[in-house]
Amino acid sequence: MPAPPETTQNHSTPTRQDKTVRDLSAKVEELQTEIDSLRRENAELRRADGEHGELEEAQRSERHESDRAEQALWASEKQLRALIAASAQVLYRMSPDWREVQELQGGEFLADTIEPNRNWLQEYIHPDDQPWVCEVIRRAIQTGTVFKLEHRVLRADGTLGWTAFRAVPVHNADGEIVEWFGAARDITERKRAEEDLIISERNLAASQAIAHVGSYSWDLEKNLLTWSDELYRILGLAPQEILPTSDTYTACIHPDDRDEAIRKIRSAVDDGFPEFNEHRIVRPDGTVRFVQVRSRVCREERGKPKLIQGVVQDITERKQTEEALRESEKKLQTLFQLLPVGISVLDEHRKVLDVNPILGDILDLSCDELLHGAYENRRYIRPDGTEMPAAEFPSSRVITEQTAIRNVDIGVEKEDGSTIWTNVSAVPLPFSDWRMLLTTSNITERKRTEEALRRRTDDLVRRSRELEATRDEANMYLDIMTHDVRNANNVSSIYADLLVELLAGDQWLYARRLRDAVQRSSEILQNVATIRRLQTETGRLVPVNLDAVIREEIGNFPGASIRYQDSQVEVPADNLLPVIFTNLIGNAVKFGEPDVEITIRVVEQDEGVLVSVEDTGPGVPDEIKERLFHRFERGRAHGRGEGLGLYICRTLVTRYGGKVWVEDRVAGRPEEGAAFKFTLPVADCSRLRGTGSRAERS
Known part of the structure; x- marks a missing residue:
């Protein structure tokens, strides 16, 4: 066939x-x-x-x-x-x-x-x-x-x-x-054996490539050396690139390792023991690699060496890992010694195996004393001053609870009776000998500070209570005084009105001034009451219909000429929001001429609303516009009023998240009136749908 x-x-x-x-x-x-x-x-x-x-x-x-x-x-x-x-x-x-x-x-x-x-x-x-x-x-x-x-x-x-x-x-x-x-004859079995051999050789080559392991065989009688393909690659050569000889391999060994490697090979041949050797090789491109060589010597019946077989493994990555591990251990040991907290390693019986110097400084003991258990003779204290039993130590709880115990404050009473306060954490370790790691910080100064702070806090609480009692007493006197003065003002106002109606000439003028003085006294009492509410009422802000507030305040001035274009919007405020409009409209009416005209505008902006209360009365001089809203600062009528109304307006606007200022109604012409403006944020989901209307009061 x-x-x-x-x-x-x-x-x-x-x-x-x-x-x-x-x-x-x-x-x-x-x-x-x-x-x-x-x-x-x-x-x-x-x-x-x-x-x-x-x-x-x-x-x-x-x-x-x-x-x-x-x-x-x-x-x-x-x-x-x-x-x-x-x-x-x-x-x-x-x-x-x-x-x-x-x-x-x-x-x-x-x-x-x-x-x-x-x-x-x-x-x-x-x-x-x-x-x-x-x-x-x-x-x-x-x-x-x-x-x-x-x-x-x-x-x-x-x-x-x-x-x-x-x-x-x-x-x-x-x-x-x-x-x-x-x-012809059947060679099927031979072919299968050949295919199995080829597959086996391929698998061996693949295994060597994956493990970076090459093999060699050296016939000493014929001086014939054979290398596997992977050994060529380990040496930085292409498979079968050169004829392998003992001198060829020796030339690849790093000069500093060559003599020792040759000595071990000769020792294996002479003594008959398997060779184990690690050395460096230098590839043709200058790259240095680490290899591990394992060899065995096969001998004749008379004991003469005839064959050396062995494997060569590239262990460069392992050597690099070992070096990195040594460097890491060196760094870890350095950190162990230099960390600003005390560190100790204990076994399962809570015996100290290793400590760093900082722990000795904290506990005022040497490292040798700590390793020999000198700390056991001291008394340990809970934060409340009672003695802490050993079962509550973090090192004991780690073993019983099998979890990390963190931030336990422990007082350590020294032999001289003084106390060192420490904060201790214990972490279990997954090692057979090292079972837990403890960190110890010196918190003595912190404890002293906390104690001083506690005493200061107690003193402040005591003083606060005293101030509250004094404030309550002052408020009581103020309530009595306000109540009595308000009653007296009401009676005085009635008699002043009668006198204005009955008298004439200079007497009528004196009666009118008396009535105005009584009204100012009532306004003072009202402002004082408002300021008290500002200081005592700190409730949360809720959406308030700005249009309804403005309309209600316009209604409180029936004789005034007020123009207002409504705007359906809600703002975050409380029940003191009307006070702003009471003061601003009241000031315009009080300080304007009899025919003063007032305009209220509400303009919706991207970040809220701008409210403007404008009048045609006497304006505000430029030199006092910046300080007009400060307490006891008078604007358009020096010597009249106590200067609290605009201060209250600024305080409320600030509470609601806005700001307030004053401008000329007509830019550059203060004599033509003032425009008091303030901003307010818009309440979430507060815009109301509907058509606007125009309201006028005369």
Whole structure:
């Protein structure tokens, strides 16, 4: 059966059966040569018989000899076939052009063919192998030479297998190929073994690449060294880039490590112990890598070393990790020593295993004293001054509660009777020897400060209570005075009104001034009451309908000429919001001329509303506009009023989240009136839908 030429170039060891087939094939060629020679002699004799009648007797004798030779040849061929059948699984005969198989004895490997079969290629050869098998056969027919192949076939049981075969051309007397004779055998198991070996080698190479492990073998008798592909890569070389020798590897070792590495190799050879060595190598590009070498020496029966086998692992990453770990441990130890808090490490029995110097400074003990348990002789105190039992120590609670215990204040009473106050936290550790970590801070100064603060707080509370009592007493006197003065003012106002109606001339003027004085006294009492409410009422702000407040206050001045364009908006305020409009409208009425006109505007802006109360009365001089809203500051009527109304307005506007100021009604012309303006935020979801209306009071 034909097979791909490249598959015959394998490196497997020839079997005894392979040798037998080759020997038999050679024997077939020798017999074929002898048959061809006898057939040529017979043909010559037959031609001579036709030309020379007188030699008939001689021809009969020769013919007899020829027949005898052919019988002997037939017997030899039969014997040869029997030998081939005994040594090969398949025997076959093919036509000269290989178009049909004339006979095939497949044994149990291939299906037998008794009759000539022209579909042998499709029935026996794997489809993927058919094209190149045909090409090999075509070249063999052209050259008329023996050829052999290995390829896949469909076996008698229907499964896929492999076969190795050899085909020999059979020539006639004229040298023409009259048929092909061949023998084949089943090599399926060998092919599977080869495939398993290839897979195993690939897996080994992949494993070495993943683990950065290369291998080598050194035949000491032949001084023959072999490296795996991964070992080449570890050394910074391409696989098979150079011929591996002991000197080649030695040259790769870092100069500072070379002598020690060579000494260990020689020691392994001399002593017979496995070699374990770690050293640096230098790659061709100058890169330095760390490797670990493990080797073993194989010896002859007489003990002479004959082979060294070993592995070389790239451990650069591990070395870098170890170095980083050492550096990290160094930093950790430095932090352990320098942290500004006391640190101690305890085992499961609460025995101190390690401490930093700061802890000794805090507890006024040396590190050696702490490690030997000197702290156990001291008395520990709760924050309330009672003694703290050991079961309440954070170190004890960590073990029983199996969780971190944080920020426990503990007083430590020293031998001299003084107390050190500490704040201790304990954290469990996931180590078999180190079970917990304690941090200790010195909070003695903090405790002293807290104690001083507590005493100060107690003193302030006491004073606050005294002030509240004094304020309550003052308010009581103020309430009595306000009540009595208000009653007196009411009576005085009645009599003043009567006098104004009854008197005339200078007496009428005096009576009117008396009535105005009584009214100012009542206003003072009202402002004082308002200021008290500002100081005592601190309730939360709620949405208030600004339009309703303005309309109600306009109604309180029935004789005034007030223009107002309503705006349906709510602002955050309380029940003191009307006081703002009472003061601003009242001031305009009080200080304006009899025909003064007042305009109230509400303009909605992005961040709230702008409210303006404008009048046509005497304006406010520029020099006092900035301080007009300060307490006891009088504006347009010096010597009249106590200067509290505008101060109250500013206080309320500020409470509601706005600001207040005064401008000229007509810019640059203060004599034409003033415009008192203030802003207020808009309450959330407070804009009311509806149409505006115009309100005027005259």
